[in-house]
Amino acid sequence: MPEDSGHNKNKGFLRRFLDLPTDSIPKTIFVAVSVCLVASMIVSAAAVSLRPLQEVNKLKDKQINILQVAGLYDPQADVVEAFSVFEPQVLELETGKFTDQFDAATFDDRAAASDPALSVALTDDPASIGRKSKYVTVYLLRKDDGSLDKVVLPIHGYGLWSTLYGFISLEANGNDIYGLQFYSHGETPGLGAEVDNPRWKSLWKGKKLADDSGELLITVAKTAPAQGEDFHVDALAGATLTTVGVDNLVRFWMGEAGFAPFLENLKAGEI
Template identity: 40%
Template sequence: MSETKKKETFGRTVGFVFIICLVCAALVSTSAVVLKPLQTANKLLDKQTKILETAGLLELAGDDIVGLYTQRVEAKMISLETGKVVEGDVNSFEERADARDPAKSFKPENDIASLNRVAKNAVVYLVKDEQGKVTTIVLPIVGSGLWDLMYGFVGLESDLNTVKSVIYSDLKETPGLGAEVLNPNWKALWPGKKMFDKQNNIAIQIVKGGAKAGDVHGVDALSGATLTSNGVETTLHFWLGEEGYGPFITNYRAGGLN
C-alpha cells in the first residue's frame, strides 16, 4: 500500500471515529435533557411515598400516592434558627445540596451527627386527617452511620413527642447488620415511644442488649451494628435539638403555625 493511501485510510478512520463520538455525545446530552423531568418526578414520588409510609397512610394510598399526598400532606419550609415558616420551593429542596453552599448553611457547634454543615432551612410535613386536623408531623433526618450518611423520616404525633414511626432509606449500611434499620421488626419497635421526658429533655435512647419492658424512651439496638445504632441515636438527638428542629417544635407547640 502506498504512503498516500495509508494516510487516506488513517484520516478516514480518525474522521469516522470523530463523527461517532459527536453522535454519541449528542445522544447522551439529549437523553439527559429528555429524562431529567422523569427522574425528577420519580424522585419526588419516592419522597411522597416515604412520607405517607411514615405517617401510616401508605396502604390507604394504594396506587394513588400523589392523590392522597396532595389531599393529606402540607409541606412547609422553615428556618431552623427561628422555627418559623419561610419562602421556598418545598418540592425541589434538598438539605445536603444546600448544606454544601456556605451561604445557605451553617456549621453546627455540636455536630454529634457528623454532618459538617447543615442547611439553614428545612422542610417539614404536616399530615392531616379527613377533617383537616394535623395528626402527624413528619421530619426529615440525616446523620452518619457506619459507612455513609443515612437518610430517613421521623413521624411524630401532634404533641411532637410521641413517635408514629421512624423510616430510613438511601443508606449503605451492611446487609444483615446496620441495614436492619429497614427491617419491619425493628421499625415496629418505634410507635408509641417518647422522644422527650417530662422536663422536655431529649430522652430517646438506642439500648444495647434491648430496652426494658415499659421503657418509653428506649428502643432495642441493632444486633452487631453498634456504630449504626449509635448513628441513629445521635441523629435523632441532633435533629430534635436546638440546632435542628428544636425551635420549630417549640414554635409549633405554642401555636406558631396555626
C-alpha cells in the same frame, strides 16, 4: 520499487490510511477511539433525555416514604393524589417558625445544606453532617376539622459507611413518635441495612422523645435507659456503629440544634 514509493507519496492521507491492513495499529486505534466517542455521545444523550423522568421518580419515591412514615401509604392508590393531603412548609430551624421566603414545593433541603448562604458549619456535630441548613421542609398532616394530626420531619446523619437520609413522624403533641424510616443509605446489607427491616421500624411507634420536664431521652441502644422502655429502641443486631449513628442523628435533630424550637412552638399551640 522506486516508482511504487513515489506513487504512494502522491496519494492523499485518507487514501493511504484506507490502504493500510485492517489489523494495523493506526486503524485499530481509530476504531477504538471512534467507538468510545460514539458510545459516550449516546450515554450523554440518554442521561440528558432521562433526567426529567429521573427527577419525577425521585420525587415520587420521596413522597412514598413520607406517606409510609405517616402510615398512609396504599400501593393501589395514586401517589400524587395521596400525598396531596400533606401541607409542606419551609421551617426556619433557629426560630422554629415557618417562613414564606421559599416555595415549599420546590425548596431543596439537601442543596441548601451545602450552600454557604443557607447553611452553617457545625463544630458540635454528633450526626457528622458537616453543615446544617438553616431551613428545612416539614410536612403537616391535618384532620378533617383542620386540627393537626401528625408532623413529618426530615432527618439525616452518618452511620458506618454512609449518610442516612430519612423521616420521623410525630403525633400532634410533638413528643410521641409515630414512625421512622430511611429512604437513602449505603449501610452493610444484613447488618446496618436492617434499618429498612419492617420489624425494626415498627419498634419506633409509640416511643417518646422527652419526659414531662422536656429532657430529651430517646435512645437507640442494646439496653433501655433508666427512665424506661418508653424512650428506648433496640439496637440493630451486629451493627454497633450504624446503631450509634442512628442514635446520634435522631438525638441531634430532635435537640436544640435541630427541631427543638419548632417542637416547643408545636406544644405551645403556635403551629
